[in-house]
Amino acid sequence: MNLRFLSTPSGTPLANGRKLSHSPHMQINTLIIGAGAAGLMCAAHSGPKTMVVDHAKAAGEKIRISGGGKCNFTNMYAEPQNFLSANPHFCKSALSRYTQWDFIEMVAAAGIPYHEKTLGQLFCDTSAKDIIKLLKTEARGADIRLNTSVEHIAKAENGFDVALMHEGKLTSVSTANLVVATGGKSIPKMGATDFGYRIARQFDIDVLPTRAGLVPLTFGQDIMEALKPMAGVSLNARVSCNGAAFEEGLLITHRGLSGPSILQASSYWHEKDSLFLHLEPALDIVQALKDQRQQAGRMAVHTALGAHLPSKLANYIIEIAGLSGNLADQSDNDLAQLEAVLTELEMRPTGSEGYRTAEVTLGGVNTDALNSKTMESRTVPGLYFIGEVVDVTGWLGGYNFQWAWSSGWAAGTAIAG
Ligand SMILES: Cc1cc2nc3c(=O)[nH]c(=O)nc-3n(C[C@H](O)[C@H](O)[C@H](O)COP(=O)(O)OP(=O)(O)OC[C@H]3O[C@@H](n4cnc5c(N)ncnc54)[C@H](O)[C@@H]3O)c2cc1C
Known part of the structure; x- marks a missing residue:
């Protein structure tokens, strides 16, 4: 694989003068890009030496605003037929191995009060922040770095070399596993970007055309x-x-x-x-x-x-x-x-109304390129895609979070072995 430079939309390309060799260096096992629903769930299961980075100033921002602030965190009747994908079979494995009942058990064990609103849709009684707190607690072993952008990703012999930027300072990270959990393009003003699709393309992984879903x-x-x-x-x-x-x-x-x-x-x-x-x-x-x-x-x-x-x-x-x-x-x-x-x-x-108000992004990383049990790329070992960046989109009603939990769990447990 040739080295290619990738800059975040707001970032300065690393190729522009700064020297990665002079920045602090860290050796880790797993780097997760995106501290949203799927990224945090993956971090809760991926084992030691996991780092999560996000360019936003808080983790789980979409969880916080979801379900009118009460987060419709899953659906009791979630089945593969509630999801759209070019390959409708792809989501079956993850959804059947980490089900809505597994997530409900975790919510109940944490003592979070919840209720069914309608049609199997489960919402927090008090606040969506309860779910963010739960995920952060579950992922407490991971090093979560906010306000951090990814400046450069390159394939190395045993994984990936990644350059991170935080408050103008560069850190270089070598990681065996790289998990892309950057979500879709919906609600750009909340930090949504096409970064995950760009990473896929950097590694010659097919991305299916995207469009706004669950939208007026x-x-x-x-x-x-x-x-x-x-x-x-x-x-x-x-x-x-x-x-x-x-x-x-x-x-x-x-x-x-x-x-x-x-x-x-x-x-x-x-x-x-x-x-x-x-x-x-x-x-x-x-x-x-x-x-x-x-x-x-x-x-x-x-x-x-x-x-x-x-x-x-x-x-x-x-x-x-x-x-x-x-x-x-x-x-x-x-x-x-x-x-x-x-x-x-x-x-x-x-x-x-487009991505400005859409709840989800249809299309994305082609599931043909991924292993349905682990979410790992079929062609680039150690590279994983989870959550909304993948071409799996749920109906309205808690299905999209269930996909984030199931796919995040699948990648995390595969990495932890
Ligand atoms: C208004 C609204 C309400 C919703 N309500 C519900 C609901 O009640 N139930 C439900 O099931 N689904 C709901 N959804 C959909 C759900 O929020 C998403 O499907 C889900 O959050 C996807 O999880 P994810 O982890 O893949 O992506 P996200 O949760 O979007 O997380 C992606 C993370 O990656 C970060 N990121 C993006 N680009 C970069 C970059 N270049 N560098 C660093 N970090 C980056 C983002 O800041 C973000 O933190 C709602 C969506 C919206 C917009």
Whole structure:
């Protein structure tokens, strides 16, 4: 492998004058880049002489803000089918060897109070900081260095030589194992970078195209003009996209559509695809209107629909269905037309809010390049990729943290032997 120089986005390339040979040198067993969910979990299991570095000023920042500050730390029903990947089988090994029940046991043993919110999603009762504290305690044997950037990585005979920069001072580290746990590109203002993908490319490891996932979707001007007056309206909906369907809350915002059902569908959405919305799927709205037609035929049809849907949305739906007048004026055909709009409303997003608000990054390090039991590169011994930087992306609901725990555990225990 040829030596290549790599600089962090904010860092000065080492090639620019500074001499690594004059900096303090450390010999360690494992260097983990990224003190997030996966990196801390790996550090808790990777054994002696582990160092974790992160350019952020605090560890586990995404954990801290997750789940509205309460961290949806796993899902009781986590299964491989809750994850997207070019190879849907890859995640099976790690998820089955370190399961949600293993993590729940660790949380319970630490006395952290938690509860199920909905659909198997487990949240802390008090604060997401409880999970960060737990991980830091579990990883207490590791040397965690914050505000530290990676200036240079080179393959050495028995591992890697890495140059680290902290407060303007360089340290050179020789490590047998290098674990890349730098996460995805979501929320750049919290320190997210493409660094992990760049490290993969440095070692000729394939990176699949990335895109924002679990993200609000945006629409063209004509639809936005109709949606904007409805901003703030929320309801239940079944949202389908490309063969996947999610029945959860939907929220209309002044930028487009959001809410759990939309965020879930967004991970399956590609440019030019349509979403199909079934509004309030638990209700048989049209049957209710047919019954009402007998007793309250003089009620305006939009008022009658407004008893089942937020009134601004009811007016919009009536307009799309092309109805007007009273309930008694509506033929069975008219109501069938309304039913089609309520159960199969087609909406074509023009884009998403992007990495600025996305909860995850789809795509990433190609799983074909990694061993599914250990997360180690198939071509570069001692190089590992864990967490969100890998092309494994979970649904909304605690699945992404479970992937961070399972993949971090898999690499950590493999390193510790
Ligand atoms: C707002 C929000 C809420 C979320 N809520 C949930 C939830 O409730 N449940 C759930 O399961 N998932 C949730 N997620 C997703 C979850 O946070 C991630 O999937 C998870 O944190 C990924 O873990 P990771 O360790 O791979 O990456 P991260 O946790 O992102 O950690 C990566 C670390 O690497 C560091 N890093 C990056 N680049 C560099 C570099 N160049 N040099 C040094 N260090 C670097 C970062 O500073 C960071 O500390 C949420 C995401 C967001 C954005």
